[in-house]
Amino acid sequence: MKRSLIIGLIGLPALIVVIGLSGLFWLRTSLPELSGSEQLTGINSPVSITRDGDGVPHILAESDEDAYFALGYVHAQDRFWQMETMRRFGGGRLSEIMGDATLGADRWMRTLGLYRLAELQAQSLDEPVRRALAAYARGVNGWLKNRSGLPSPEFAGFYFTPEPWQIADSLVWGKIMATRLAGNFRTEVLRALIARKIAPERVGELWPAYPANAPFTITGLSPEMNDRLFAGLSVLPPWPNGQPTGASNIWALGPDKTETGGAILANDPHLGFSAPIMWYLARIETPDLQIMGATVPGVPFHILGVNNDIAWGITSTQADSEDLFVEKLVAGNSSRYLISEGDAEFEVREEIIKVKGQPDQVLNVRSSYHGPVLSDVRGDIGSLGDDNHVVALSATYLENEDLTSSAFFHLNRAKNWRAFQDAVRLIQGPVLNFAYADSSGNIGFRTAGKVPVRGAGSGVVPSPGWLGETDWMSFIPFDEMPSEFNPPAAMIINANNRVVGEDYPYFISHDWAARYRADRIEQQLGTTEKVAFKQVQSLQNDAVSLMAKDILPKLLAMATAERDADKAALSLLQKWDGTMARKRPEPLIFSTWLLELNKLVYSDELENLTPAYLKLRPRFIKSVLTRRPLWCDDIKTPKPENCTELVNHSFRRTIDRLSEQHGANLEKWAWGKTHRATFTHQVLTRVPLLNHLADISIPTDGGNYTVNRGATRPNNERSPFAHIHGPGYRAIYDLNDIANSRFMIATGQSGNFLSEHYADLVSRWRDGGYLTFMSEAQDNNTRNVKKLTLLPKKAPSREKRP
Numbered sequence: 001m002k003r004s005l006i007i008g009l010i011g012l013p014a015l016i017v018v019i020g021l022s023g024l025f026w027l028r029t030s031l032p033e034l035s036g037s038e039q040l041t042g043i044n045s046p047v048s049i050t051r052d053g054d055g056v057p058h059i060l061a062e063s064d065e066d067a068y069f070a071l072g073y074v075h076a077q078d079r080f081w082q083m084e085t086m087r088r089f090g091g092g093r094l095s096e097i098m099g100d101a102t103l104g105a106d107r108w109m110r111t112l113g114l115y116r117l118a119e120l121q122a123q124s125l126d127e128p129v130r131r132a133l134a135a136y137a138r139g140v141n142g143w144l145k146n147r148s149g150l151p152s153p154e155f156a157g158f159y160f161t162p163e164p165w166q167i168a169d170s171l172v173w174g175k176i177m178a179t180r181l182a183g184n185f186r187t188e189v190l191r192a193l194i195a196r197k198i199a200p201e202r203v204g205e206l207w208p209a210y211p212a213n214a215p216f217t218i219t220g221l222s223p224e225m226n227d228r229l230f231a232g233l234s235v236l237p238p239w240p241n242g243q244p245t246g247a248s249n250i251w252a253l254g255p256d257k258t259e260t261g262g263a264i265l266a267n268d269p270h271l272g273f274s275a276p277i278m279w280y281l282a283r284i285e286t287p288d289l290q291i292m293g294a295t296v297p298g299v300p301f302h303i304l305g306v307n308n309d310i311a312w313g314i315t316s317t318q319a320d321s322e323d324l325f326v327e328k329l330v331a332g333n334s335s336r337y338l339i340s341e342g343d344a345e346f347e348v349r350e351e352i353i354k355v356k357g358q359p360d361q362v363l364n365v366r367s368s369y370h371g372p373v374l375s376d377v378r379g380d381i382g383s384l385g386d387d388n389h390v391v392a393l394s395a396t397y398l399e400n401e402d403l404t405s406s407a408f409f410h411l412n413r414a415k416n417w418r419a420f421q422d423a424v425r426l427i428q429g430p431v432l433n434f435a436y437a438d439s440s441g442n443i444g445f446r447t448a449g450k451v452p453v454r455g456a457g458s459g460v461v462p463s464p465g466w467l468g469e470t471d472w473m474s475f476i477p478f479d480e481m482p483s484e485f486n487p488p489a490a491m492i493i494n495a496n497n498r499v500v501g502e503d504y505p506y507f508i509s510h511d512w513a514a515r516y517r518a519d520r521i522e523q524q525l526g527t528t529e530k531v532a533f534k535q536v537q538s539l540q541n542d543a544v545s546l547m548a549k550d551i552l553p554k555l556l557a558m559a560t561a562e563r564d565a566d567k568a569a570l571s572l573l574q575k576w577d578g579t580m581a582r583k584r585p586e587p588l589i590f591s592t593w594l595l596e597l598n599k600l601v602y603s604d605e606l607e608n609l610t611p612a613y614l615k616l617r618p619r620f621i622k623s624v625l626t627r628r629p630l631w632c633d634d635i636k637t638p639k640p641e642n643c644t645e646l647v648n649h650s651f652r653r654t655i656d657r658l659s660e661q662h663g664a665n666l667e668k669w670a671w672g673k674t675h676r677a678t679f680t681h682q683v684l685t686r687v688p689l690l691n692h693l694a695d696i697s698i699p700t701d702g703g704n705y706t707v708n709r710g711a712t713r714p715n716n717e718r719s720p721f722a723h724i725h726g727p728g729y730r731a732i733y734d735l736n737d738i739a740n741s742r743f744m745i746a747t748g749q750s751g752n753f754l755s756e757h758y759a760d761l762v763s764r765w766r767d768g769g770y771l772t773f774m775s776e777a778q779d780n781n782t783r784n785v786k787k788l789t790l791l792p793k794k795a796p797s798r799e800k801r802p
Contacts, residue, residue, distance in 0.1 A: 026149075026150070026156065027150065027153045027156060027754060028149075028754055029148065029149025029150050030149055030150035030151065030152050030153050030155070030752055030754065031149075031752060031754055031755060032077035032078070032143075032147070033788070034051055034077070034786040034788055035786045035787055035788055036788060036789075037788070037789040037790070037791055038146060038788065038789075038790055038791065039791045039792070039793040039794070040073075040142040040146060040790055040791070040792070040793055041142070041792075041793045042069055042135075042138035042139070042141075042142050043065075043066045043069050043070075043138075043790055043791075043792050044062075044063060044065070044066055044792060045061070045062040045063065045066055045792065046062075046789055046790065046791050046792070047059065047060070047061045047062075047066050047067070047069070047070040047789070047790040048060040048061075048787065048788075048789055049070055049073075049074060049787070049788040049789070049790065050785060050786070050787050050788075051785065051786045051787075051788075052773075052784075052785055053784035053785065054281075054749065054757065054760070054761065054771055055078070055748065055749035055750060055755075055756075055757035055760075056281045056282065056283070056749060056771065056773065057070075057071075057074045057282050057283070058282075058283045058285070058773070059071060059074070059282065059283065059284045059285065060285050060286075061284070061285075061286050062286065062287070063286060063287075063288075064132065064135075064286050064288055064289050065131055065132065065135040066135070066286075067284045067285075067286050067289065068132050068133075068135040068136040068139065068300045069135045069136065069138050069139035069142070069790070070139060070790055071136060071139065071282060071284065071295065071300055072135070072136040072137060072138065072139025072140040072141075072142075072143075072165070072300065073139040073140070073142055073143045073790065074282070075139075075140065075280065075295070075297040075298065076139070076140045076143040076144065076151075076165075076297075077143060078280070078297070078749055078750045078751060078752070078755075078757075079276065079280060079297035079750070079751040080140075080143075080144075080151050080152050080162070080297075080751075081151070081152040081153075081154045081155070081682075081751055082276060082278075082297050082298070082751050083140070083165075083169075083297050083298040084151075084162060085682055085683075086172075086173060086176070086297075086298050087165075087169040087172060087298065089105065089109065089176065090109060090114050090115050090118070090169075090172030090173065090175060090176050091109065091114075091115035091172065092105070092106040092107070092108070092109035092110035092115065092351070092353065093106065093353075093354070094106055095353055095354065095355045095356060095361075096160070096354045096355070096356060097158045097160050097356060098158070098356065098683075099355060099356040099357055099358070100355055100358060103353065103355060103361065106353050107353065107361075107363055107377055108377060110351040110353060110363055110365065111351075111363070111365050111372050111373075111374065111376070111377050112179065112372060112393075112398065113349075113365070113372065113398070114172055114175040114176065114179070114397075115168060115172050115175075117175060117398065117400070117402065118168040118169075118171040118172040118175055119168045120400060121168070121171050121402050121405070122166075122167040122168045122171055124401065125167075125405070125406065126406055128409070129405060129406045129409045130167070132300055132301070132409060133167045133170055133171070133300060133405070134167060135300070136165075136170060136299075136300035137164075137165045137166060137167055137169070137170070140165035141164045141165050144162055144164065144165070152751065152752055153684075153752060153753065153754060154683055154684065157683070157687075169298065170298055170299050170300065170405070171405055173296060173298050173299050174299075174402075174404050174405060175397055175402075177430060178395075178396075178397035178404075178428075178429040178430040179395075179397060180271075180272075180430075181316045181318075181430035181431075181432075182319075182321050182322050182395060182396070182397065182429065182430055182431075184318075184320055184321075184322055184509075184511060185322040185323070185324050185393060185395075187511065188322075188323070188324050188459070188460060188461050188462055189324070189462070190609070190612050190613060191203055191207075191460060191461050192461050192462055193609055193612075194206065194606060194609055194613070195461075197605060197606065197607065197609065198605050198606075202605075205620070205623065205628055205631070206602070206613065206620060207510070207511075207620075208619045208620055208622075208623050245316075245318065245511075245513075247270040247315070247316060247495070247496045247513055247517075247709060247711070248267070248268060248269040248270050248313075248314060248315035248316060248495070248496065248727075249266070249267070249268050249270075249315065249494075249495045249517060249521065249540070249707060249709075249727075250265070250266065250267045250313040250314065250315050250433065250435040250492075250493075250494050250495075251265070251266050251435065251491065251492060251493045251494075251521055251525065252264070252265045252266075252313075252435045252436065252437045252443040252444070252445070252491070252492040253265075253437075253443065253490060253491055253525070253531055253536075254441060254442075254443050254486065254490030254491070255441040255490070255736075256490045257489075257490040257491055257525075257530065257531055258530060258531050258532075258533075258736075259530045259531065259532045259533065260533060260734060260736040260737070261736055262439070262441060262734065262735045262736025262737070263437035263438065263439075263441050263442065263443050263735040263736070264437065264531070264533065264536055264732065264733065264734060264735065264736075265306075265311045265312070265313055265435055265436070265437035265443070265732070265733045265735070266313070266536050266539070266540055266731070266732045266733075267304060267312075267313025267314065267315075267435065267729075267730075267731050267733075268540055268709075268727035268729065268730040268731070269304065269313075269314060269315070269727065269728070269729055270709050270711065270725060270726050270727055270728075271725065271728055272724060272725050273677060273678060273679045273680075273723075273724050273725060273726065273728065273746065274679060274680065274681075274682065275679035275680060275681045275694060275695060275696050275747055275753075275758075275759075276679075276747045276748065276750065276751040276758065277679065277728040277729075277745050277746040277747045278296055278728060279294045279295070279296065279728055279729040279745045279746075280294070280295050280296065280297050280745070280749060281293070281294060281295070281743055281745060281749065281771070281773075282295045282302070283773050284302075288413075289307070289412065289413060290307055290308045291305055291306070291307040291412050292305055292306060292741070292743075292773045293305020293306055293731060293743065294729045294731070294743075294745070297751075299408075301405070301408040301409055301411075301412055302408070302412050303408060304729065304731060305412070305731075306731075306733040306735075306738055306741055307412065307413070307414075307415075308439070308738065309414070309415040309416065309438055309439050310414055310415065310416070310420060310436065310437065310438045310439070310735075311436075311437050311438075311733035311735060311741075312411065312420065312434055312435065312436055312437075313434070313435045313731070313733075314432050314433065314434055314435075315432070315433045315435075315494050315495065315496055316430065316431075316432065316433070316496055317430075317431040317432060317433050317447055317449070317496075317499065317508065317509065318496055318509050318511050318512060318513065319430075319431035319449065319451050319508050319509050320451075320452075320458065320459050320460070320507070320508070320509045320510065320511065321395060321396040321397070321429060321430070321431055321449070321450065321451060321452065322393060322394065322395045322396075322459075323370075323393075323394045323395075323452070323454075323459040323462075323463065323470070323472070324374075324391055324392070324393060324394075324462035324463070325368070325370040325371075325391070325392045325393075325394060325462065325463055325464075325465035325470075326389050326390075326391055326462055326463065326464050326465055327368050327370070327373070327389065327390050327391070327392055327465045327466065328388060328389055328464070328465070328466045329387070329388050329389065329390065330343050331388075334387075335348075337368055337390075337465070337466070338466035339369070339465075339466060339468065340466065340467060340468030344368070344369060346366040346367060346368060346373070347366070347367045347368075348364055348365065348366055348367075349364075349365050349367075350362060350363070350364055350365075351363040351364075351365055364376075366390070367392070368392045368465065370392040370393070370394045370465055370471075371392050371393045371394045371395065371398055372392060372393055372398070373390045373391065373392050374391050374392065374393050375390045375391040376390065391462065392465065394452075394472060395429075396428060396429040396431070396449070396450040396451075396452065396475075397428065397429035397430070399428060399429075399450065401428075402428045402429070403426040403427075403428065404426065404427050404428050404429065406426050407423050407424055407425070407426035407427045407448075408423075410422065410423035410426070411423040411424065416438060416440075416442075417436065417438065417442055417444055417485060420434075420436055420444075420446075421446060421483075424446055424448035425448065425478050427448040427449045428449060428450050429449050429450060430449060431447065431448070431449030431450070431451055431508075432447070432448055432449055433445065433446075433447050433482075433494050433499060434446045434447075434448060435492055435494065437733065437735050438735060439735050439736075439738070441735070442485070442486055443485075443486060443487075443490070443492055444483070444484060444485040444486065444492070445482070445483065445484040445485075445492045445494070446481070446482070446483045446484075447481045447482040447483070447499055447508075448478070448481065450475045450476075451475060451476045451481070451506070451508055452472040452474075452475055453472065453473050453474045453475060453476060453506065453507075454470050454471070454472055454473065454507070455468070455469055455470055455471050455472075455473050456469045456470050457469070457470045458507045458510065460510055476506045476508075480505075480506070482499045482500050482504070489526075491522075491525060491526070493518055493521050493522055493525070494518065495513065495515075495517035495518040495521060495707075496512065496513035496517075496518075497512055497513055497514075497515045497517075497518040498512040498515075514547070514618065514619055514705060516545070516546040516547045516550070516618075516705040517546075517705060517706070517707050517709070519546055520542065520544060520546050520706070520707050521539065521707060523546075524539050524542070525539070533732070533734060533740070536732050537732060537742065537768065537770065538768070539707060540707065540708065540727070540730050540732070540768070541701075541707075541708045541768035542706065542707040542708055543579050543580045543581060543701040543702045543703075543706050543707075543708050543710075544577070544578050544579050544580075544706065544707075545578045545579075545580050545587075545703050545705050545706050546578070546705065547616075547618045547703075547704075547705035548576075548578040548580070548587075548590055548703075548705075549577075549578040550618065550622065551594065551618050551621060551622060552573060552576070552578070552590060554622065554625045554626070555593065555594075555597075555625075555647055555651075556570070556573060556574060558625075558643065558644045558647040558648065559647055559648060559651055560648060561651075563652075563655070565655050565659060565664065565666070566651065566652065566655055568666050569585075569589050569651075569654075569655055569666060570651075572585060572586050572589065572666065573586055573589060573590060576590070579701075580671060580675075580701055580702050580703040580706050580710065581671065581701055582670065582671050582672030582675060582699045582700055582701045583670050583671075583672060584670065584671060585666050585667065585668075585669035585670060585671070586671075587671035587675070587703060588658065588669055588670065588671045588673075588674060588675075588721070589654060589655075589658065589666075589669070591616070591671075591703065591721060592654045592657060592658060592721075593650060593651055593654040594616050594618070594621065595614075595616060595714050595720060596650035596651075596653045596654050596657070597621060597646060597647060597650040598614060598615070598616065598617055598621065598714075599614065599650075600634075600646045600649060600650050601621065601624055601631050601632060601646060602631060604634045604635050604636050605631075605635060611715045612715075614714055614715040615704075615714050615715065616704060616714055618705070624643065625643055625647075629642060629643050632645070632646045670699075671699075671701075671721075672699025672700065672701075673699070674719070674720075674721040674722070675699065675700060675702075675703070675710055675712070675721045675722070675723050676697045676698060676699050676700065676722060676723055677696075677697065677698050677699075677700045677710070677723040677726070677746070677762075677766065678695075678696075678697050678719075678722050678723060678724055679695065679696040679697070679746065679747055679762075680695050681694035681695055681753070684753070690753075693753045694753045696747055696759045696762055698762055698763065698766050699766075700723050700726075700766050701766075702723070702726070708726075708727065709725070709726045709727060710723045710726055711723070711724065711725035711726055712724065712725075713725075726746075727746070728745060728746045729743075729744070729745050729746070730742075730743070730744045730765075730770070731743050731744075732770070739772070739773070740772070741772070741773070742770035742771065742772060743770060743771050743772070743773065744761065744764065744765050744769060744770050744771060745761060745765065746761070746762060746765045747759055747761060747762055747765075748760045748761045748762070749761075
């Protein structure tokens with residue numbers, strides 16, 4: 001009896017080990033074969049795929065279509081889960097595999113109808129673009145059919161068979177990005193809600209760059225209905241309020257400005273972080289196409305990069321390309337709504353959302369001529385309107401005849417400024433700023449995408465749709481969009497700052513980013529007669545905050561200290577140079593101080609809307625401290641308060657809070673303890689143990705207003721300074737020696753957490769490192785190189801019967 005018990009006790013752990021090893025072996029079947037050869041249908045000639053020591057594929061093909069086939073194949077090998085969830089998100093089909101946890105996102109996407117638009121777009125493609133997308137889809141499907149084992153580790157927890165890849169699956173990514181980079185309708189809602197609490201002119205003060213005399217309330221609506229109608233719209237899934245907005249840096253230098261004697265273009269797009277990062281490095285070489293740079297798994301074209309003749313980079317224009325319209329229903333008839341000429345019937349389409357383990361959900365989507373009705377979306381609380389009004393969205397990315405994918409196809413092949421302009425002319429949305437440089441030494445700038453021309457107003461708050469006064473009449477003509485070619489200064493800079501002067505005849509946006517990043521770039525480049533290539537690298541990783549250098553002296557001028565800890569903290573800040581260094585306490589003290597001050601300044605006026613508005617808001621705080629001190633008075637107390645009191649109160653709260661979190665020794669406080677680049681896995685972050693393997697985190701320099709952007713979400717109470725948004729891709733293109741161009745992505749090439757290339761780049765990315773793309777001559781001399789050859793599958797021979 002004792003002997004059998006002992007054997008049992010010994011056997012149980014052994015059984016657990018065996019099961020664990022079996023499970024690990026099963027998961028490891030998801031790692032792709034990167035060497036050898038594969039025979040596949042769908043290609044015409046052999047294709048060589050050489051992955052360098054960092055996992056970057058170099059595709060050598062005899063035709064463009066075969067190259068796109070191979071890119072689809074390697075994207076699927078390394079990032080299929082990312083591709084699968086992208087297309088399901090865009091199509092509103094996540095709940096089919098994940099259950100009701102993603103139902104809100106699916107309802108949102110079905111309401112917008114992005115995938116339906118992508119399918120229509122697929123039917124109207126030019127033949128060369130269609131063939132490229134079809135070849136890419138064949139490559140993805142070739143891998144799906146030819147693979148052995150799991151497509152990715154995530155499929156171990158989701159029991160479904162991936163569907164064949166379709167052209168529309170690639171096209172929907174552009175629609176998703178357009179919604180992320182537009183997104184200003186939430187600000188319109190917030191302005192309207194705040195206008196119910198404070199005077200309209202004070203709403204203007206909350207957005208200092210916004211015209212003080214612009215309208216904030218909605219004509220013709222009762223206050224009670226206004227509150228009900230817009231409550232909740234600003235927090236619709238999938239992106240909550242307070243997220244950092246899309247931002248990026250680009251600058252181009254002409255030959256007269258560089259030590260290399262050729263043009264240099266630097267670009268680092270800023271987007272939300274995830275594991276893996278959105279970007280994927282790749283190089284393609286065919287007789288007609290040589291290109292390298294950043295691709296997105298699911299899409300065959302390079303979004304950012306350099307070919308043999310030109311390089312380009314992108315920032316978000318932050319154009320106002322979304323408007324909300326309040327539709328008034330016909331009395332007693334919810335199927336019709338009023339228009340300026342009478343009334344019209346809503347278009348209605350039925351969407352069936354399949355939910356894993358539950359009955360199908362039926363969503364009836366109404367659309368006015370302005371666009372889909374958003375106030376029908378929140379199924380948990382019913383319609384957000386009343387019996388007489390609903391809210392519809394107009395957005396450029398919801399317009400038909402979208403040729404944005406064709407723009408990138410032609411951009412990849414452009415050889416000069418004219419061909420570049422012809423390509424970006426096709427972009428619909430999002431609205432983007434492009435920097436350009438070529439091997440002849442030319443540099444340029446062009447804003448591209450559809451920007452609406454309104455009959456009246458500028459779309460900063462929701463408008464009464466039945467009047468028709470603010471309807472979109474047309475779009476700004478492409479030839480009248482902001483553009484510049486070879487400026488006298490031989491330098492072009494954009495960091496989401498304003499792109500046009502006051503004399504520009506069209507309205508683009510009120511929501512330009514603060515100029516701090518652009519000023520820092522100009523400060524560093526403008527004072528140098530000849531800019532070295534290494535200086536450009538250093539500048540992309542610059543962590544000096546001009547915002548801190550602007551705001552901190554104003555705070556220090558009002559600050560006093562009685563406690564020892566307060567005195568020590570003030571002493572540190574007085575000596576600080578504004579560098580947001582991860583190992584230093586000053587960035588943490590300053591950022592927390594500014595956040596606490598924001599809360600004290602306007603929480604009494606905004607009340608429950610404070611979290612939606614809460615950010616560091618340096619332009620607003622500066623205006624309060626210098627011109628609008630009435631904001632410092634707490635309207636809920638009889639005794640008037642002043643800004644000096646609030647500055648000191650917020651400082652004491654800062655020291656108390658940080659002492660509680662990090663201890664009493666200020667020298668042990670560090671920005672990087674809270675400011676960590678956080679790359680969370682879409683699914684595995686919720687799985688104990690596996691989340692430690694799948695999530696990636698590392699302390700970082702920078703902040704919301706540094707060139708090396710370390711953007712945070714200050715209204716997140718648990719982690720207001722987690723680094724969740726920033727330069728997931730950095731590139732510097734040397735047009736004098738294209739092989740000398742430098743690249744970096746934030747995590748790694750693989751999306752499989754079992755791969756050596758899942759997180760192998762994150763430290764180098766954080767520390768300002770770069771990769772170069774190896775040349776063909778280096779292929780055989782580089783260690784850890786893996787070569788895979790894709791071969792056309794021979795048709796089976798047919799023996800003749802005697």
